[in-house]
Amino acid sequence: MQCTEVQSLFTDFADNTLRREELHALTDHLLGCRGCAREWRDFQQTLSLVHDLEMQAPPADLLPGIQAKLARRGILGRAWALVEALNFSLSIPTAAAIFTLAMLAGFLLKNSPLEQPSLFPSRAARINALQQGEIPTPRRPPIAPNAMFAVSHNGGLQDMELMPLPQAPLATHLPTNTHTHRLLSPDIHVLIENIDRESRVAFCREILHQNWQLHRINTNLFLVHLPQTDLENFHELLDHHRYVLVPAAAADTQFGKDKTILTAAIRFE
Amino acid sequence: MPYQEATELVRAFRQGDQQAFNRLVTLYQRKIYNLALGYVKQEDEAKDLAQDIFVTVFRQIDKLKDESKFGAWLYQLAMNHCRNRYQKLRRRGFFSNQSLDDPETGLNLSSGTTPEKDYERQNTSRLVREAIASLAPAEKEVILLRDLQELSYEEISEILDLPMGTVKSKLNRARLALKNRLKHFL
Numbered sequence: 001m002q003c004t005e006v007q008s009l010f011t012d013f014a015d016n017t018l019r020r021e022e023l024h025a026l027t028d029h030l031l032g033c034r035g036c037a038r039e040w041r042d043f044q045q046t047l048s049l050v051h052d053l054e055m056q057a058p059p060a061d062l063l064p065g066i067q068a069k070l071a072r073r074g075i076l077g078r079a080w081a082l083v084e085a086l087n088f089s090l091s092i093p094t095a096a097a098i099f100t101l102a103m104l105a106g107f108l109l110k111n112s113p114l115e116q117p118s119l120f121p122s123r124a125a126r127i128n129a130l131q132q133g134e135i136p137t138p139r140r141p142p143i144a145p146n147a148m149f150a151v152s153h154n155g156g157l158q159d160m161e162l163m164p165l166p167q168a169p170l171a172t173h174l175p176t177n178t179h180t181h182r183l184l185s186p187d188i189h190v191l192i193e194n195i196d197r198e199s200r201v202a203f204c205r206e207i208l209h210q211n212w213q214l215h216r217i218n219t220n221l222f223l224v225h226l227p228q229t230d231l232e233n234f235h236e237l238l239d240h241h242r243y244v245l246v247p248a249a250a251a252d253t254q255f256g257k258d259k260t261i262l263t264a265a266i267r268f269e
Numbered sequence: 270m271p272y273q274e275a276t277e278l279v280r281a282f283r284q285g286d287q288q289a290f291n292r293l294v295t296l297y298q299r300k301i302y303n304l305a306l307g308y309v310k311q312e313d314e315a316k317d318l319a320q321d322i323f324v325t326v327f328r329q330i331d332k333l334k335d336e337s338k339f340g341a342w343l344y345q346l347a348m349n350h351c352r353n354r355y356q357k358l359r360r361r362g363f364f365s366n367q368s369l370d371d372p373e374t375g376l377n378l379s380s381g382t383t384p385e386k387d388y389e390r391q392n393t394s395r396l397v398r399e400a401i402a403s404l405a406p407a408e409k410e411v412i413l414l415r416d417l418q419e420l421s422y423e424e425i426s427e428i429l430d431l432p433m434g435t436v437k438s439k440l441n442r443a444r445l446a447l448k449n450r451l452k453h454f455l
Binding site: 007008009010011012039042043045046047049050051052053054055056057058059061062063065066069070236240 | 287288291294295298299300302303306312316317319320321323324327393394397398401412416417437438440441444445447448451452455
């Protein structure tokens with residue numbers, strides 16, 4: 001066996017997948033050739049060094065970053081699909097006029113109250129803002145920050161059929177039955193806008209599915225008690241909707257770490 | 270890798286379960302992030318690359334024909350992304366700005382050892398990663414897949430669309446090249 005042939009078999013030798021006759025020829029050669037024996041030792045040391053390398057932990061914000069990218073590309077992708085679906089040809093002046101109108105519309109939309117980035121930022125943006133030391137303040141809090149709620153111990157789950165009430169008053173609600181009550185001040189306030197009736201029901205069912213305690217204060221106002229460790233799941237549930245979160249620090253899954261149970265007040269609009 | 274779990278998650282995701290996609294990311298993010306890091310070496314760039322890979326998974330999951338082949342499909346997609354990003358960054362001179370003294374190439378503090386041993390171990394780790402990074406792309410790929418990602422020859426053969434014998438001979442050549450680059454260190 002030649003020296004070049006020996007080295008071509010090193011990986012099979014290391015994997016112990018050589019045929020018997022190859023193995024004998026190789027080991028005979030290594031015993032008699034100091035150069036190849038040294039190469040084999042270096043090869044083994046190289047493998048050992050590579051196998052000792054440790055995988056690095058991925059950054060904690062990898063998944064939120066993916067969700068943020070998906071949200072951005074979703075809007076662009078839909079716009080592009082619309083352009084493709086139109087499939088028409090334009091003269092240059094017409095195209096220029098449409099372009100100008102589109103730019104104008106984009107400017108107006110960007111500056112409209114509905115599209116203010118601070119009002120409905122993505123969760124990644126919320127976390128990023130927190131890390132940068134910025135506390136985004138929504139223009140209007142979903143619920144008065146110091147609101148207290150009296151909640152019956154038997155919960156409020158019986159009436160899951162939500163009837164649309166256009167302007168339910170936003171105020172402290174005291175149940176009138178004789179059950180024992182406890183006064184609660186929510187840790188988190190959430191305002192979910194533009195949510196239809198079906199989505200509300202689905203949202204509430206998902207909360208129950210998570211085994212979190214749900215209290216119905218009125219048609220548009222709910223309290224949810226959830227373990228602090230479930231805050232990540234709570235955010236994932238909210239991420240399907242346009243929502244305002246108060247305080248902004250609640251976007252961080254470490255929020256309320258000193259508590260076992262967090263209370264969130266959720267208002268639908 | 271728990272293949273059964275991945276297959277079930279892919280099935281759930283294709284049926285509209287968004288949480289299944291998140292769990293798929295969690296299941297594979299460590300491997301994909303490290304694969305990306307093996308190509309681009311810089312952590313922020315590797316994070317961005319890994320995110321782009323998973324975004325493509327999300328958008329192109331319908332193109333996966335066999336759910337049980339998700340792992341190989343993911344790696345094929347990841348390799349394509351890594352190759353493209355590597356070429357793009359190289360054209361911009363991204364790698365010429367990184368040197369052997371670059372602290373962002375796989376240094377990890379660990380407990381239980383002395384600072385001197387930690388430093389020595391990290392220095393060794395950095396040198397080995399640099400040596401792998403300096404290999405030709407085809408050599409680097411096969412080392413990353415086999416020796417760092419610990420994939421089987423069958424899996425690598427499927428990902429790279431090469432016969433298994435070719436994979437083995439390429440791996441042997443890559444390891445010999447790596448040995449020669451680390452010669453002064455052995």
